Amino acid sequence: MDFGRISRRHLLQGSAALALGSTLGTRGAAAAETTVGFIYVGSRDDYGYNQAHAQGAAAVKKLPGIKVVEEEKVPETDAVEKTIESMVNLDGATLLFPTSFGYYNPHVVKMAGKFPKLHFEHCGGLWSDKDPKNAGSYFGYIDEAQYISGIVAGYSTKSGKLGFVAAKPIPQVLRNINAFTLGARLANPKATTQVIFTGDWSMPVKEAEATNSLIDQGVDVLTCHVDGPKTMVENAARRGAMVCGYHVNQSPLAPKAYLTGAEWNWEALYPKFVKMIVAGEPIPNFYRGGLKEEIVKVSPYGEMVSAEARKHADDVKAKFMSGEYTIFKGPIADNKGKTVIAGGTDRGQQDPELEKMDYLVEGVIGATA
Template sequence: MNSKRRSAVLVALLVSFLLVITGCGNKPTATPAPAEVKKEEVTKEKFKVAYVYVGPVGDAGWSYAHDQGRKFLVDKIPDVETTIIESVPEGADSERVITQLAEKGNKVIFTTSFGYMDPTINVAKKYPDVVFMHNSGYKTSENVGTYFGRIYQARYLTGIVAGKTTKSNTIGYVAAMPIPEVIRGINAFTQGVRSVNPAAKVKVVWTNTWYDPAMEKDAAKSLLTAGADVIAQHQDTPGPMQAAEEAGKFGVGYNMDMSKMAPKAVLTSAVWNWGPYYVKTVEAVRNKTWKNDQYWGAMSDGIVDIAPFGPMVAEDTKKLVAEAKDQIMAKKWDVFTGPIKDQKGEVKVPAGQVMTDKDMLSFDWFVEGVDGTIPK
């Protein structure tokens, strides 16, 4: 190739290169379509609610029942975020836990054991913008309310079942703590037993614990050895029911339907239904209509009931329970309607008179038919 042709080729290549560069430099920058612009997502803040449990949620009893209520709340109000702290001892530990929950921004804190009462009151003073709900207690303040249910009504009905079932006329009762709540339950149960079987007695053994599966079961075994053929309980595990089944006897559960844990023994159970109340309370706080009252819900509210009967319960027994339940639900009659005698046979509630809530909430004596004492 001669020099002239080489020069022409080089010029042509240079021109082409310059055109490419110029074209690239003038290429307009693409503008994303409006639909492609990334918008900042707005996240709605959750309404935080916390629960403090005295036992593990797997206790199949008290704490499990409350946790079922919590799950009901979450299902009904999806934008609620819940936190649970389980197996919290009553006393100083509970005050520390409740404080931590208040610090973490929870708007409502449910403390679900009697021994959390003073710790709840103490923490509430420091966090006036948080609502505290204490279960089974009696102290309130501007931002503390109490809640419970008239489980004694369900206890009475289960007492009818036990009274009709026993053959030995000795019914054992494994009791937790000697406080009015537990005493009231024993008395109501005994009233139910003796309404259908005046010869029967209810023998009480105290464990002084809420949650101790081994101790509760051993206490039931001691009652079975003493001649009981039906076991009732105010404890947080099905241990007493399992002891009854192992001995070939019967039982009345508490908190939840305990028939799955001892199907051959459980006649029925006195049960809680906390869910609707938790929904109602949280909605009231959010709507700023909450009041620091002392709720004590009746069976007619749906907060307490009895579980389905076991296959061993006779039809005539079911009929007696249904008749008594109808009276209670209609508020035509209640459990502690006189005449009611104490263990010494002295009339404590005259015929036709109904115990006041104040008197029931401060029960410190046993009714006639209870075999046992109340520790100081």
């Protein structure tokens, strides 16, 4: 048996392991430092969703007096409960980041109830006042960075045809598609965005097929909202198209094709949360922010981005940073011609109507179902 490949959750499948865990969880060394656990649904080096969180964990490791334990490829099942119990009992973790969206209910909620003195922070904005108070939810307005990517894409496209490979037509994904398109049309009013939904968060074969299909239809700039953009980025670059990334900076995968991208900035947020916990400061149960709050960021511009595009994008970014810019400002029509935001109406980032978004804006070619 390869003991090096045994995960923490497997160690907890026997009563002996549980006894060992309770013993180690109280050892003196643990009391001298704070242990933080990170759990990922996929690989830490996926150039996507999981890598973004892993980069945040790497920043936490640099803090004095902090120990970080991690486990990757943990399914959104009771497997995450076993991993949490292991990190608590074997490693003495007192702050846990189960990062995948599907971990929260029922798994994180259940574990927060079981360990009321520990802290659980979950990515996705799902916490409600009915949930345990030692659980919290955080998320970012990454549509702001998608909007900036759209501006750059609008200047960079030669065909006027942009492409978006998306997982599912849920409000957060639609918000990103719409923000990207509105940004692009700010720069190029005739630009269109064609969307292909793959049906799930990680489907590399379908993502490759969607990328090729879009390029075959004349799209010359692509972006995405899937867990692992690597497939889209590499395939698009291979076909001679330009790309805007998502989750992390994918420019190493396609240095000549990469324009910019919408990134999570967990490297700033996670150390902040850990410092708050160590200092005994409460973290709000529902924590959100955008570019101004440094929860999201924009990838550095690639060599093909023009000076005009850079200036326009930087000007809008500065307005986001000062809190003076609204993406969803009426009048806005959907792609069927119906007015969805009336003239004179601003839907700021905290507007509950944006949480229910079920439409694609004018300029998007595609359907939400």
